Amino acid sequence: MKSLEELKAIREKMKNQVGLRNETSDQTRIVVGMATCGIASGARPVLTAFSNLVQEKKLENTVVTQTGCIGLCQYEPIVEIYEPGKDKVTYIEMTAEKAKEVVEKHLVGKLVVSKYTINEGGK
Amino acid sequence: MMTELSLNVLDIAENSIRANASLIEILIDINRSLDRLTIIIKDNGCGMSEDQIASVTDPFFTTRTTRNVGLGIPFFKMAAELSGGEFSITSNIGIGTTTKASFLLSSIDRVPLGDINCTIHTLITFNSSVDFIYTYRFNEKQFILDTREFREILGNIPFNTPDVSIFINDFLKTNKEEIDQGISI
Numbered sequence: 485m486k487s488l489e490e491l492k493a494i495r496e497k498m499k500n501q502v503g504l505r506n507e508t509s510d511q512t513r514i515v516v517g518m519a520t521c522g523i524a525s526g527a528r529p530v531l532t533a534f535s536n537l538v539q540e541k542k543l544e545n546t547v548v549t550q551t552g553c554i555g556l557c558q559y560e561p562i563v564e565i566y567e568p569g570k571d572k573v574t575y576i577e578m579t580a581e582k583a584k585e586v587v588e589k590h591l592v593g594k595l596v597v598s599k600y601t602i603n604e605g606g607k
Numbered sequence: 608m609m610t611e612l613s614l615n616v617l618d619i620a621e622n623s624i625r626a627n628a629s630l631i632e633i634l635i636d637i638n639r640s641l642d643r644l645t646i647i648i649k650d651n652g653c654g655m656s657e658d659q660i661a662s663v664t665d666p667f668f669t670t671r672t673t674r675n676v677g678l679g680i681p682f683f684k685m686a687a688e689l690s691g692g693e694f695s696i697t698s699n700i701g702i703g704t705t706t707k708a709s710f711l712l713s714s715i716d717r718v719p720l721g722d723i724n725c726t727i728h729t730l731i732t733f734n735s736s737v738d739f740i741y742t743y744r745f746n747e748k749q750f751i752l753d754t755r756e757f758r759e760i761l762g763n764i765p766f767n768t769p770d771v772s773i774f775i776n777d778f779l780k781t782n783k784e785e786i787d788q789g790i791s792i
Contacts, residue, residue, distance in 0.1 A: 528726070531729060552621075
């Protein structure tokens with residue numbers, strides 16, 4: 485059975501770090517819809533993908549969170565991106581592969597992937 | 608319907624979180640000799656009234672305002688009953704809600720359990736202030752993940768900190784494999 489010893493080591497390691505990140509208003513938020521509609525259409529892998537990619541690319545001041553039903557169930561999985569000072573971008577029918585593209589082109593490259601947004605894809 | 612029961616578990620546990628639960632207990636119990644898979648999700652959230660409990664399995668009942676359809680509980684109930692199992696949901700206002708679904712393991716109409724570790728990991732790391740007691744039981748063996756024990760060691764280090772998140776994944780994976788040899792349920 486795996487024991488909790490490693491957690492003690494993690495605690496020690498983090499004691500020396502300067503301070504833990506707190507929520508501030510100048511954060512970029514990646515909000516994934518996780519209501520029944522979202523979960524049923526594949527939101528869990530999208531959430532995992534964004535979470536892993538944000539860590540991998542070491543994106544600063546960026547959090548991945550969940551939300552409930554947005555009211556556009558037919559377009560789920562939906563991901564809303566809030567960047568400080570910019571309009572919200574709503575991506576629809578997301579997959580883990582599209583998540584990778586969005587992180588690379590939009591979050592890192594600063595160019596919205598319009599073809600995946602609700603304006604281009606939705607009615 | 609969901610493609611795997613682990614998604615139903617994620618869905619129902621999200622209800623518990625929305626009910627402001629501070630402690631959510633999830634039991635996955637696989638018993639080959641009884642040919643049963645039992646899933647129990649118990650929370651200490653705000654609970655429901657008698658009227659709400661009576662309506663909660665109705666797909667046209669929901670507390671959200673964006674749609675007038677609430678399929679989470681009906682989906683879970685249907686999955687259990689289609690496999691020849693049972694479903695029950697009990698609740699008390701101010702105390703909490705317990706959802707219990709049982710499935711016939713061998714039924715051809717039983718949806719696979721799927722990636723339950725991913726569901727538990729997602730729940731824990733995205734809801735760092737909520738405590739979870741997760742028990743995975745396979746025949747006579749079991750392991751328990753109790754986030755209160757993790758919290759005692761970690762203090763206020765959130766569970767979505769990369770090192771902790773990786774540890775939780777590892778913990779779930781290693782312990783589950785040890786008791787069920789990586790079998791697909």
